[in-house]
Amino acid sequence: MGQLHVGNVDIEIDVEGFLCHAEDWNEEVAEALAAQEGIDHLGREQRDIIMFMRAYHRKFDNFPIMRYVCKNVHASTADCVTEQFCNPMVAWKIAGLPKPPNVFFNSFDGKKYFPNPFY
Template sequence: MLLENQPKTVMLDEAGYLVHFEDWSEDVARMLAAREGIPELTPERLNMLRFIRDYYKAYDFFPIVRSICRNVSEPKDCVQEKFINALIAWKIAGLPHPEEPLVSLLEAGQSPG
């Protein structure tokens, strides 16, 4: 599946996750957010996405949801408030498609780790 992003087209897998981590940009994030029903990426949401990406790049794992909120100075339920659930935040942040046990955990609003 292709996501048309000027001046470049990025590839998504069958579930809508970025195929290549390095293809992410704020413009790509906005298009991914729109596909997930999030009409606007506010500065707060973008700040959270950057933290998620930086954490994943450093540790090769999704951060504990509470730590996302704490590190971006947001209330403890910020991920659910801003993105519906952590799985949507994962997808919009351009992280690779997670394994099924983690998908179920994130969809349920639970945190890994």
């Protein structure tokens, strides 16, 4: 377990950097989580992606198909999540959502990530 300092508050995160308490999330926390992942500032498309992921999780309690995310945020490509965050799990983490069980992504080049169905 670790701590993420946001403003005057310490937010509890797990060893992988996911929030321990989803109710701690807000846009300021998202920026701090992004900074931890090496993203200096969340742009509009990145914010749209994480807000869609939050809404999807709230409705279906599951991890969305990446192309579905891109379609619903009206992105110009079907790979918007990997273009904006490299690893889709980073977007999920910044969205303040719990680590989904049995969802893993692999990359052969460190630039494009694919769901691994063998976990």
